[in-house]
Amino acid sequence: MRLPVPRGPISEFLIERLALTPAGRWSEPPPITGDPLFADDFQLALFVAYELHYRGFDAVEETWEWNPALISFRNQLSGAFEVALESKIERLPVATGEVESRLKTVASADAGPSLSRFLESHGTVEQFREFVIHRSIYHLREADPHSWVIPRLDGRPKAALVEIQADEYGGGDLTRMHSFLFAGLMEALDVDPTYGAYVDAVPGTTLATLNLMSTFALHRRRRGAAMGHLALLEMDSSIPNRRYADGLRRLGFSHEDARFYDEHVEADSVHEAIAAHDLAAALAQQEPELASDIVFGAEALAFVESYFGNHLLSAWERGRSSLWEATTART
Ligand SMILES: [Fe+2]
Ligand SMILES: [Fe+2]
Structure with a gap:
């Protein structure tokens, strides 16, 4: 890069x-x-x-x-x-046994207008391209940030994290690796699938989504937040990914083109339970002092994602591009 x-x-x-x-x-x-x-x-x-x-x-x-x-x-x-x-995020006390139910509450809270609903039923090919460009900052390295946490865990939570991460990396099969599938989606949309190609094109709102993961995952003291972040990512994945896949098909893209999203509908319906129960809840049992930070990590993800979604939707509502270069070129 x-x-x-x-x-x-x-x-x-x-x-x-x-x-x-x-x-x-x-x-x-x-x-x-x-x-x-x-x-x-x-x-x-x-x-x-x-x-x-x-x-x-x-x-x-x-x-x-x-x-x-x-x-x-x-x-x-x-x-x-x-x-x-x-x-910005209210930190409430969390009892050890409460982590899973609290994560479910964060996952079911509707934080604002839905990007996935918009792309499913109204998004244009150009808007899909923009969306994929924003997301490429993370998806072309999908799973890497949370992998920093593997050596920081032990026992059941570690086994759960490795199980999720192994799937994200395609279980040793490059053609099933999620970052590889995402590169295929980028090619189908005719945008550059090179790692880092669009860093100059995305706003701070998008960079914050990755910086949040790096901040949690690269500081051992935030391992609880990193795992809460991952848990919510998995819990809040199947439905939006089905909508993205349906949106692409509505625009005439093939099943193969939408494979990245279809894979997530299936994989994350399994990951969701592993992440909430075997990873996050088990980590809180093992290290009760992390319970509050696990929920905080999930809340922080919901917070930055609502800004991200609002940024895209409000730019599109005004008939503008949501990308950074385009924004500055017009002001
Ligand atoms: Fe994935
Ligand atoms: Fe997943």
């Missing part, structure tokens, strides 16, 4: 440093400003800092991954992101 184009002083500072050779030259970073939840500049900087742990960037030295100055800067960003999330 190429280094993205900066969107303001914070991302510019980081991206300029990473482009320097030899690696490691640092200077005083700019003050952290802007809304840490969704601002483009802030979210891009956090995305870039985390990407060094995933696949990195072309021509950026790999030693940056553990550069102490960079990590300290990233901690400031992720810390501000976490504080902002805590300020």
Whole structure:
């Protein structure tokens, strides 16, 4: 992946440093400003800092991954992101045995207008393309963030997480790997399936959906939140994915084109139970002090997803593109 184009002083500072050779030259970073939840500049900087742990960037030295100055800067960003999330999401006490029912409550709460309902019955091919471009930031690395948590768990929850992740990676069969299926969907829609191709095209609202997973999964202290996030992701998957598949077929796409979504309808009806019961509830039994953070992780996912959905739907309602480049080109 190429280094993205900066969107303001914070991302510019980081991206300029990473482009320097030899690696490691640092200077005083700019003050952290802007809304840490969704601002483009802030979210891009956090995305870039985390990407060094995933696949990195072309021509950026790999030693940056553990550069102490960079990590300290990233901690400031992720810390501000976490504080902002805590300020928006009410954290209520959760009893150990209550985790599964609380997750079900989050899953059944209707947080706002439904993106999947819109795409099922009204979405155009162009809107599907945009949707897939936004989602490519995660789906082309599907399952990777939560995999960071595997070595942080033990016993039953670990077995449950590995069972889910094994399916996400296609059980050893590349052609069933969810990220591979997503690349196939992108090709069917005539958009570029290259990892990271659209980072410059998506707004902070979209980058926040991935940064949330990375923040939870890359901090061991947030392993409860990471697993609550995964549980809700699985619990809230079958119905929207069926709608996306139906929407594509309504537009004339084939079963093969919609396979990514069809696979999720089936796989996640199984994952949903494993994630809620064998993973999240079992983790709370094993480590009761994580119960509240497990539910918080699910609430945080619902929160960023409602912003994401509203962003797309309100742009489309105004007859505009929801992509970042297009947004800025018009303002
Ligand atoms: Fe998946
Ligand atoms: Fe799944």
